Amino acid sequence: MYDLAVRNAWIYDGAGNPPTKGDVGVREGKIAAVRHLGKGEASRSIDAGGLSLCPGFIDMHNHVDMAVLGLPFMESHTMQGVTTSLTGNCGISMAPLADATREQARSYILPFIPPELESDWSWRGFGEFLGKVEKTGIGHNIAGLVGQGSIRVAVKGFDPSPATDEEMSAMKLLLRRSLEDGAFGLSSGLIYPPGSFTSDSELEELASVLSDYGALYTTHMRSEGSMLIESVEATIELGRKCRVPVEISHHKAANRNNWGKMHRTLRLMELAREEGVDVCCDVYPYTASSTTISAMLPNFALEGGLESALKRLSNPDDRGRMKAHFQIAASGCTNSFDKTKFENTLICTSPDHPEYEGKTVMALISAHARRDEPYEAFFDILLEMRCNATMASFCMDRDEMEFGAAHHLSSVISDAWATSPALGGRPHPRAYGTFPRFLSHFAIDTSLLSLEEAIRKITSLPASRIGLSDRGAIKEGCWADLVLFDPQTLRDKATFDDPHQYPSGIEMVLVNGRVAVERGESGERRAGRVLRRGAR
Ligand SMILES: [Zn+2]
Structure with a gap:
């Protein structure tokens, strides 16, 4: 007996295999069967009517942690089919916080949090923040990176001077504690202070800690423009030296005079992989970036x-x-x-x-x-x-963005923070549209990619980068994070002029076996779990 069965679907397994027609049975939050199920075997049966079923989307680069306490369902993400978010990117995480520099950390993150959603900033450690998120309850699963910038702010505020030995030890201790609290790795944001004040040797010393844990290093590099190639080379070198997997975040060639460089940088990544450096990148399917005005x-x-x-x-x-x-x-x-x-x-x-x-x-x-x-x-x-x-x-070339997003080494990501139609502002449309846009523009309306390959890049590939062995695939024993969609109607609708629009074609989203979205309406609003590295 299953809690839920999705019948008669074209099943994309997430690994990049062509779809097969069949049923998926869910029991206690997990996928219990992928085969043709008999009648009456499930408490609830959903007839997919030949629509497509794939693993829930895993967004390995976003900033939903910033507003998650005020917007726990994270509707802009959950409604487009995201079932797991890796947060704390670009060197900025919500924890750790230190009493002496809490206000500095807060004012820095504030532009990303709508005023009505601000919380009390009462936590200190990474684990304490995760505990607070868990207690609030969340719409989809969250896994966190700890930000190098946040660690540095906790130890020495926005002081640009090099870290002393004592400060270095304090930062390494905060990193170790965060990893033991469940962080999946370290992120850096080297254009943002205090990442921009951080030397390569300071970064290497921190990144070396990661190799003890087999954890990931992600980076918003020092340059995505005039020094793009040098920045990619430096990132690869750090991965080689520190023996850590590295992820180049929201990879792009910014500004017209640098267009074309991604052909070189992706080749550099391929060559580095042949030499044993575990480097990949992620890309969002838009030609405009978005960040704080500062x-x-x-x-x-x-x-x-x-x-x-x-x-x-x-x-x-x-x-x-x-x-x-x-x-x-x-x-x-x-x-x-x-x-x-x-x-x-x-x-x-x-x-x-x-x-x-x-x-x-x-x-x-x-x-x-x-x-x-x-x-x-x-x-x-x-x-x-x-x-x-x-x-x-608006700084990217469309053809080059498409080349990067379609490349076999890139995961596709949103880089968005959480928002809601109830809030004002005109956020970048990626907040609502990234994943339906990627599938429709790259695989359904065009033949840049096969649909199964496009799905791999937003499910099993990011899962393996993060280290989630039981998500991102439709197979027995994996968590039942699933998206049922109609390839005929799947479209992003959010635009720069009118961004607060959910996509069409997302028929159902299951998070840990529970129905979080059904026919464009929210269902269970607290079906997500806080994921911790090393936990089962
Ligand atoms: Zn960034």
């Missing part, structure tokens, strides 16, 4: 944290230094002003100035009283928003 500022502007950055934005001397930084970066452009960069940057969320949402930075500068001094206008606008805003940057 990422536009030069590194030095963020020394000491966001409060210090706001002070610098008010100080004429510091403005002069920042302006010089931008002018050097834009030295090839007319009047040393990179208009294109500002034209290609869209404000997504800005709680203090919602009227800025959906406008480009260039449009805001053009409407500003100081438009004749564009950098001064830009700094004024950042101050008005208190840097509490997120942006999208």
Whole structure:
């Protein structure tokens, strides 16, 4: 007897095999049978009517942990078929926190958390945060990475100086404790402070700890543009030296003059794998990136944290230094002003100035009283928003993005934070659409990939990267994380103009054998589990 049976489906096993027609029986949250089941064998029977059934999507790069306590169902993710999220990416995790630097950590993460969803920030250790999430209950499974930046903030705030021996020991201890609490690895975000203040040797010392645990290192590299190839080489070298599996996060070639470089970087990864370095990457199926607006500022502007950055934005001397930084970066452009960069940057969320949402930075500068001094206008606008805003940057080439997302070494990911139609702002549409978009654009509407291969890249491949041996596949003994979808109607609907839209074609989502989504409506809202490395 099964708790639930899905009958008469085209079953994609997640391993990349062509589909087979059959039934799946679920008992006590797990897949108990994959075969033709007799009548009356299950408490609930779902006739799939020939639709497609695959493992639930595993999003190995996102930031849903930031708002999970206020938005536990994580609807933007769960409704598109995500059943497991790996969080804590880009060097930023919600834990560990230290009392002395808690406020600095909080103000840094704040742009990613809608004001109405903020929680009490009362936890300290990684395990304590996971416990709080578990107690709240979640819509799909969460596995966490611990952020190198968060560890560094806990030990020395946003102080850019190199770590002393004592600080290094404190950071390694926090990393070990987090791994023992269940973290699946370490993430770094080397464009963001304090990752941007961290030397390669400091990173290597931390990453070496991972090899004792067989845990993963993921990285938002120092450069995704002019120094992209060098950054990939450095990441591969770290994997080789520290003997850890490495994952290059949201791999891309940003800005027109770097387009084409991904052909070289993916080849470098293939060659490194032949030499025994376990390197892979992940890619999202959009040509715009999205992050906090403060990422536009030069590194030095963020020394000491966001409060210090706001002070610098008010100080004429510091403005002069920042302006010089931008002018050097834009030295090839007319009047040393990179208009294109500002034209290609869209404000997504800005709680203090919602009227800025959906406008480009260039449009805001053009409407500003100081438009004749564009950098001064830009700094004024950042101050008005208190840097509490997120942006999208249209910086990638479509063909190259497709090449990267279709490559056999890449998992496809969202890089999104959790949101909901009830919230304002104009988040990047990837928050709602990534996985249906990937399947429909890459495998159903085009033949960039077979559907079974596309499914592999969002199920068993990320599961094996994270180290989840009992998820990401339809086979007996695996957790019953399943998505039933209609290939005829599967479409992402979210756009930059109207992002808060669920996709079509996701008929049912099972999380640990429980129905979390059924015909576009939410079902059980707490079916997810907190996953811990090494736990069964
Ligand atoms: Zn990132």
